[in-house]
Amino acid sequence: MVNNNTTAINRRSFIKVSSLSGVALTLGFAWPVAGKERQAVLQRIDKDTPSSKELNPFVIIEGTGKITLMLHKPEMGQGTYQSMPVILAEELEVRLDQVEIKMAKADKKYGDMGVGGSNSVKGSWMLLRQVGAAAREMLIAAAAQTWNIPAAECYAKEGKVYTKTGSKSLTYGELVEKASKLEAPKEPRLKDPKNFKLIGKAVPRPDILNKVDGTAQFGIDVKVPGMLYASIERAPVFHAKVKNLDDTAAKAVQGVKQVLPSERKLNKNTFHGVAVLADNYWAAVQGRKVLKIEWDNADFNQVNTGSLYKKFNDLAKGEGHISHQAGDFDKTFAEASKKVEAIYELPFAAHAPMEPQNTVAYVQGDKCEIWSPTQVPDWALGEVAAYLKIPAENITLNITFIGGGFGRRLFFDSIMEAVHLSKQANAPVKVVWTREDDMTQGPFRPGTLSSLKAGLDASGKPMAFQHKVVAPSIGYDNFGSKDPQRKEDEGAMEGIKDSAYEIPNIKYNNIYAETTMPLGWWRAVYSTTTAFAHESFIDEMAHAVGKDPVAFRLGMIGKNTRMKNLLTFMAEKSNWNKTMPKGWGKGVAIWQFFAGQAGHVVFVSNTNGKLKIEKIVACIDCGTAVNPDNVKAQVEGATVMALMAALKDQITFENGKAVQSNFHNYRMMRINEIPPVEVHILPSTDKPDGVGEPGLPPLAPALGNAVFAATGKRIRKLPFNLEEV
Structure with missing residues (x-):
């Protein structure tokens, strides 16, 4: 686990990213290779630099004036959608309503993306403050150069840099190109807590409105073209295996496409079941209900x-x-x-989150795309790569809003089920657990x-x-x-x-x-x-x-x-x-x-x-x-x-x-x-x-x-x- 509380920055620079809408300033960190000291290093990188793949952008400011703050910690109701960006925004001197918050995709370049152990804010606190402060100082320096005055005579406020006399101002967007050519400060000055405008205040959470009007996408909301729905009959006795299967009645249900063996990988343990795949969820569940399975319980049914x-x-x-x-x-x-x-x-x-376990996965040869409400995206990414025996770079893991975690989504068994079934079906598969599955199957x-x-x-x-x-x-x-x-x-x-x-x-x-x-x-x-x-x-x-x-x-x-x-x-x-x-x-x-x-x-x-x-x-x-x-x-x-x-x-x-x-x-x-x-x-x-x-x-x-x-x-x-x- 990356200890962001003690993160040191050797060099800090903005980078020019021409793939965005014109010139843009992107500030982020690269994590050293495994085995070396875990410290964040910010580099001057452009689109032609091979190591640019290792950069994790937290702040992106485009010449159009658009400001994007990346969220690298999943939101499961605990408030990261507000707390992470607000730490950046505080030091960057912008309001949250001036920025777009975007959920990062799972990537090792973000370091620890997991949400667990109450570590999201305390683990990212100093890192995010340093990123925002460095961005602010670079923009102020660019404005000072433009006006040919000392930087000490300028200040930033709500997405603009002003002279202290109030006679001049420039927006962050207007300063992007010049700032991209400047060397960033080695030790950006953090704000004195007494000057905080956002931190410590009851700032409204920007995700609440989306959750109320239904536009927030949770894992259970995901739909992709050609998707099959999977409902899985898992062994009621833990560790039991399928002894005999009659799937005749299941295959006769209208909408059912396939009946496949299911494999639920829960870290070192593997649990078995039978999956019914259909073109709609109702058909998958109805097909599952008429499966005839004889289970080999061995001696696992002795527990009381x-x-x-x-x-x-x-x-x-x-x-x-x-x-x-x-x-x-x-x-x-x-x-x-x-x-x-x-x-x-x-x-x-039982954990009993309101949103049952679910994942959509699409395995295509040596590539895979996943949509999942997971608490541990970077961990899941590594497990899927090892499971499929493909490079992590070939996997896209899209993180959705999470309808309750409580530790349950620190486990990625639904992800592994969806991946396993998609590979067999050669189609995108959406695994949805029933409430009964969620309650009786553990962990x-x-x-x-x-x-x-x-x-x-x-x-x-x-x-x-x-x-x-x-x-x-x-x-x-x-x-x-x-x-x-x-x-x-x-x-x-x-x-x-x-x-x-x-x-x-x-x-x-x-x-x-x-x-x-x-x-x-x-x-x-x-x-x-x-x-x-x-x-x-x-x-x-x-x-x-x-x-x-x-x-x-x-x-x-x-x-x-x-x-x-x-x-x-x-x-x-x-x-x-x-x-x-x-x-x-x-x-x-x-x-x-x-x-x-x-x-x-x-x-x-x-x-x-x-x-x-x-x-x-x-x-x-x-x-x-x-x-x-x-x-x-x-x-x-x-x-x-x-x-x-x-x-x-x-x-x-x-x-x-x-x-x-x-x-x-x-x-x-x-x-x-x-x-x-x-x-x-x-x-x-x-x-x-x-x-x-x-x-x-x-x-x-x-x-x-x-x-x-x-x-x-x-x-x-x-x-x-x-x-x-």
Whole structure:
């Protein structure tokens, strides 16, 4: 992964691109070949220079005055269509309504194009600012030459360069030709944050109108001439294979053209099925319904949720891999004045994006064109090239808007299916998953079991702490392991082994639990389960020694001032110390992991045994908030998704199959079920941090802690029903 936060620029220049409408200035970066230091290099290149293929344009200014800002990070609702261009526009000194935003096609020359890990803004922040600043300085220098005055006597504003006296001005388009002949500054001066006009402001998202009026193209909207629709019957038992097939009735359905074997490549795993191809989607689905398939399930139909969690509990009795330890936990715990122990069980979950998986692919000999709503276009490009054994340069991957990702579209199995079928059919093929396919086929968020122990001294100070995480391995399931003795996924310990809490004697264990279900990263990954256990147990410790949950947490945070400040901020914004109405309970939780840091305070009322979530206060420290409105929307969305996972349904397995199949038995939160949610952003001028994921993990433990405060009943298993507590 390219670390754009530390990107260095050796030389910066504008380039002349005569393939555009007349003279144009294009500013971008080239990434060095693999194996060399990962730093961006800007070169003076024209259309005749062979290395121009390696240039990734971010800013294109034409002589006509047209300004194009390239978006290299897919838009899936998280706001990259606004945040990425606005960083460029801020330094370039243009308004967003003065530019055209264009989605880049997948290409290794853009470096990391993936959207995941809440890394889009924080990973591109400095790179995009440098590009915009260099462009601005070159245009100012061109204007200064034209007027024969020092550049210091000029300034840029809204697509023009002015003299400070206000007597003269030139548009960027008028300056293009002269600017293209100038050497760019080696270290462009970035704007002082106090002068930001766009960053930190609630700038409207330009994609919203297109999504409302239907002109935004999502993957499911794509149509190309001669396209066939594919609906695939996949093995209901994971890893099963086709034993016998009778496709006579399917081929008799009007509109059905072919019935083909299907191959779903999910990283190191390959799943099998049968695809019905037709000239319309309805016919493909109807043909699929009448396929007669006998499956060879081998022994894969033995998996059941009950036996799975029994195995998890048995594994928790062992040590597994010690991920991190300090001091002597065993001795200190044995001698502790007060001991607390608990086991928490967390379920498997489906991603359930509103737009089911889909891709259009057209393989023609040694060339391929793809249209897909993918989160990882550059990664998918490499996989398709390897799969087809053709150069990546022969593949065009068009990126569409994404109707929800949540980690599901970090996997490109629908792309591989479409490519596989198109090659066989010798035609463009559109693969569309049904809702049931999306729900039952995975990959799933792995369920986990957490076994925790704590020892406290006579004063109530925590002295010993252990958190064992029993979990299937997303990493091993998808990619295998170089070390056959190590199958654990260290991601399962995120936020735990680097916890802000300072306890002198700790032991954190990671125990691998083998499963046969396909596994995948879910929004906030393992933290969506382990944070519930960890922060709920911290609350149990505080209750055991009669201490206020916020004060107890603050007492354990020393060096991590970021989390101390966030917790203090939360207490203030939630009025934590204010007396609550009779029958109310409140709960708090915080979490810090690879994506960032956030926290929740939840208020629950208990009226004659009937529980109601009265209010949720969410706080996030995301550094500089590029668009505060979007930050709030993301935290609200993460909070609602966390509520759904805590209060609605789980994915369970019977006889090797997923039981839940659609929104009737894997329910979403409805708008009338959402309590008031307040979002507060900790003021900061630090570089941006993650937003999309941090707002999810702390919600469930804060809710569970509030329920305990209101009822005295501890929630140790999700999901749970508020009406049955």
